[in-house]
Amino acid sequence: MAWDFSTEPEFQEQLDWVARFCEEELEPLELVFPGASRSRDPKIKAIVDPLKQQVKDRGLWALFLDEDLGGPGFGQVKLALLNEILGKYPSAPAMFGTAAPDTGNMELVAAYGTEEQKEKWLYPLMNQELRSAYSMTEPQGGSDPDLFVTTAVRDGDEWVINGEKWFTSAGAFADLIFLMCKNGIFVIPKGTPGVEIMPNSPIAHSHIRYTDVRVPLDHLLGPENGGKVLAQRRLGGGRIHHAMRAIAQCHRAFDMMCERALSREAHGKVVAEHQMVQEAIADCYAEIKMLRLLILETAWVIDNSSTQEARTQIAATKYTAAKVLRDVAYKAMHVLGSLGTTNLTPLKAMWDGAPTMSVMDGVDEVHKVTVARNVLKGYRPHEGLWPTEYIPAKAEKAREKFQPLLDSDPELKEMAEKMARRQAFVRG
Numbered sequence: 001m002a003w004d005f006s007t008e009p010e011f012q013e014q015l016d017w018v019a020r021f022c023e024e025e026l027e028p029l030e031l032v033f034p035g036a037s038r039s040r041d042p043k044i045k046a047i048v049d050p051l052k053q054q055v056k057d058r059g060l061w062a063l064f065l066d067e068d069l070g071g072p073g074f075g076q077v078k079l080a081l082l083n084e085i086l087g088k089y090p091s092a093p094a095m096f097g098t099a100a101p102d103t104g105n106m107e108l109v110a111a112y113g114t115e116e117q118k119e120k121w122l123y124p125l126m127n128q129e130l131r132s133a134y135s136m137t138e139p140q141g142g143s144d145p146d147l148f149v150t151t152a153v154r155d156g157d158e159w160v161i162n163g164e165k166w167f168t169s170a171g172a173f174a175d176l177i178f179l180m181c182k183n184g185i186f187v188i189p190k191g192t193p194g195v196e197i198m199p200n201s202p203i204a205h206s207h208i209r210y211t212d213v214r215v216p217l218d219h220l221l222g223p224e225n226g227g228k229v230l231a232q233r234r235l236g237g238g239r240i241h242h243a244m245r246a247i248a249q250c251h252r253a254f255d256m257m258c259e260r261a262l263s264r265e266a267h268g269k270v271v272a273e274h275q276m277v278q279e280a281i282a283d284c285y286a287e288i289k290m291l292r293l294l295i296l297e298t299a300w301v302i303d304n305s306s307t308q309e310a311r312t313q314i315a316a317t318k319y320t321a322a323k324v325l326r327d328v329a330y331k332a333m334h335v336l337g338s339l340g341t342t343n344l345t346p347l348k349a350m351w352d353g354a355p356t357m358s359v360m361d362g363v364d365e366v367h368k369v370t371v372a373r374n375v376l377k378g379y380r381p382h383e384g385l386w387p388t389e390y391i392p393a394k395a396e397k398a399r400e401k402f403q404p405l406l407d408s409d410p411e412l413k414e415m416a417e418k419m420a421r422r423q424a425f426v427r428g
């Protein structure tokens, strides 16, 4: 009976170390030098690099990658448990070599790149010597690949790319852009002529025009026309990792809500004694537990099959995490009253992030459609007028099974009829 919610003691030690490291090293660093873990300034790097080295020495660097792809190969369940801690700290992913969008791009090169491509892009990305962006969403077609127009055309030894992309996170700062075209994913190094960051781009997410952008043939990643398969692999992993980190945010908001509810008095009692506050606490408690179980089970399914096999569950974790984060952040903010509405606690940022989570990596509706479609594949329409669970039809079938017994015992037959009449009366 392998149905176990416990954590191996050796791995628990790693989790405890991560929690301590984040609390004692990472959080103070970020409060004094915000953005330090991604800084390229030599003075800041002199403080940050030894901390990153500690992470590497513990075997916790690039922890989303399987062993054969160059990571520690923890698998998704362990990763979920780690992300439950890391998700509390916005800068933790960079400190642990797991910052998006680099993670998804690394996974692509690791899984589909040639040896030369890995040498050129994967290892420098893993070492944070290079930064990358993922350019997929288009201004006219959103993230629906059937509406994309950006295309690469082969011209001798080069690909020539034309098109336009919207909301490429870190696009303006990236050394490499992983550009999804109609006919595949291409890697565009910084400074390639024809890449234009459009004016009025959102600061962190670039609007980019690609005009006659030329890259060598070996800048195609994976097979030509393989873009959709690569994108699914990339986004599938990313979605569950976001969901794992959302649990951490929910826990943090919940802790803040409970602490505050016990600390303050309003209208004659401690806030925690008001029943409506108790309802908020009880609902959040259950919602977070449900989300956590959904994510851990999904992680377990991935570990025991594949991301592809778990795609229905991954889609469900994506919109459920967004919903629970929205609910919990809202209720926590509410319990903190005016303080909750300020940026003097992490709650405001969580609340701002909740609707964003419903949009990034594909809007909730798209994932709900995926879940409903895949779930419905396991069902068939019923035959005839009545559903399978129509009780009179089932009872008639059951009576056929008992007919020989009823025929042989008139008293039993009478009892069955009497009991059935009583049941029909109760059903109404």
Ligand SMILES: Cc1cc2nc3c(=O)[nH]c(=O)nc-3n(C[C@H](O)[C@H](O)[C@H](O)COP(=O)(O)OP(=O)(O)OC[C@H]3O[C@@H](n4cnc5c(N)ncnc54)[C@H](O)[C@@H]3O)c2cc1C
Binding pocket: 101, 133, 134, 135, 136, 137, 141, 142, 143, 166, 167, 168, 169, 170, 205, 356, 359, 360, 361, 362, 363, 364, 365, 366, 369
């Ligand atoms: C923080 C953040 C970071 C991002 N980073 C990147 C990045 O690095 N690279 C990149 O390429 N993209 C990135 N994106 C873009 C992201 O992929 C898209 O925003 C997302 O896929 C939705 O596309 P859209 O914004 O065009 O919305 P639309 O597709 O226009 O959707 C708008 C609304 O239309 C409705 N809708 C859409 N489709 C359906 C449907 N099938 N059924 C019912 N209703 C529907 C929904 O209400 C939806 O919210 C990022 C987005 C965010 C918010």
